[in-house]
Amino acid sequence: MLLTILYIIGITAEAMTGALAAGKKKMDWFGVMLVASATAIGGGTVRDILLGHYPVGWVKNPQFLVITCIAGVLTTWIGPWVAKNHRFFVFLDAIGLIVFSIIGSQVALDMGLHPLICVVSAIVTGVFGGLLRDLFCRQMPMVLHKELYASISLLSAVLYIGLLHFGVDELITTIATIVIGFSARMAAVKFGWCLPVFHLDITEDQPESVKK
């Protein structure tokens, strides 16, 4: 119940960041709705496809698709306001990230999968929406070289799965994961925590066979 409300907040926020990216590329309304929906529910869709978890979430609950399309189109009116209030969106996006990670873990746990796959399921749910948005909008996936994001998803999943494993009550586990994951994400943004970057500087032309 709590999770559903937070999930709706999460997909709405994600849909808006998707619509903003589409607006920067001058897409039409269809493009805005497509990118908004892919950003918001694309992570869960990729997870369901990878795990063979059918029917995919929005096929079962089309109302989530309606929410993301409306959020996308609304953003075309309030775009500049959204862009100005980005701090508020970082806040909502962080909630979405943790909620997506919890849901992703839960889906894989319910399927009885290996704990490592449950963590992967959480990360895919949390991160792939943003990756799809950046693929559609042809921008370098930001999640791959900015402050901690996938790592927060990993942390949340490990925390959630670990607490459940040690018999902690599900509601307490959920709240603890949200509070800790959210705090970690906000701290990462505030202090600019990043993963180490791998920068391979090869000036001469790469041999073609390595590139393949």
Add this chain to the structure above:
Amino acid sequence: MLLTILYIIGITAEAMTGALAAGKKKMDWFGVMLVASATAIGGGTVRDILLGHYPVGWVKNPQFLVITCIAGVLTTWIGPWVAKNHRFFVFLDAIGLIVFSIIGSQVALDMGLHPLICVVSAIVTGVFGGLLRDLFCRQMPMVLHKELYASISLLSAVLYIGLLHFGVDELITTIATIVIGFSARMAAVKFGWCLPVFHLDITEDQPESVKK
């Protein structure tokens, strides 16, 4: 039967537009066949994967894959001719769009899915082939900011599903959808009908957290 013939015309035309895009990127024959096939049958493939509708179309009917590969390679010879006669291809492509939309609706209807998902199924079938082509060829997806295309797919699906819902005969429904959808698409091309474009002009560097 009629639908099968029109479907073959549609995938042939789509495969050719895919091959042309590959040729502009100087791909080899394998690339041409890959992009041609992805353009022609990628939409139906994405639909089947999203809906969990296995086996995927071309796995069940490999001959369609043969057609798209041949159409792709043929286009390497007649490429300049095709590029010159683009009006003819707009014509064939419009037929393909409507037929793909009808088939997409029908697949989802047969699975007993929500009408909204049937419409989404139609749009995915009609539009994602072109999106895949543009992803492979690294060009901005044209479907996202050109004259009405996905909207025609939407219109055709609503018409088809609606007529069937009100008990109209399937053959009449199919023909009516093709005639009206096709006319709407040709009118959109002729008069340059477009969806409103969302143009978010942010000159200052976007805050990194909104981009994520």
Add this chain to the structure above:
Amino acid sequence: MLLTILYIIGITAEAMTGALAAGKKKMDWFGVMLVASATAIGGGTVRDILLGHYPVGWVKNPQFLVITCIAGVLTTWIGPWVAKNHRFFVFLDAIGLIVFSIIGSQVALDMGLHPLICVVSAIVTGVFGGLLRDLFCRQMPMVLHKELYASISLLSAVLYIGLLHFGVDELITTIATIVIGFSARMAAVKFGWCLPVFHLDITEDQPESVKK
């Protein structure tokens, strides 16, 4: 058994080429692990999804995912060494290509699919990892305009399926396919064998409707 050892060599080599590509784009560790894993096991994943062959390989055997992540991160230390010894990697990559093609054929054969689909399954397994890497790193898919690669996968698949079809022992078939496929790939690299390239040179702006 032999196939498993060669498979592990193959995914390790592929993961390293993925990590190198990520390093050239200055991705962080998460990006490196993502691109390394997508390159190494993305082909098999796409194959499993297209064929509806669940559970996907690494969901069933998470240890392969661990290998590709470790190989990716290790490459961040030994990157310049890897880039210098690219000949060695062409060697490992060629083994991977043939082994992936054999596994891809075998999966489709086990599902009782049409021989043509078995060949497609082999090519998807062998080639799509590299395609995913290039999509994530936003570089033109190299497999689409470099020396024979997908064609070697095709050759290996036809050889493997053909020998099995004519009743040749499975071990002998596997070894013969590896030896011949590997030799063909190394010859293609050495002599620069390429497929014909389709180069469509259209100077005037393409009519928008063909681009769609």
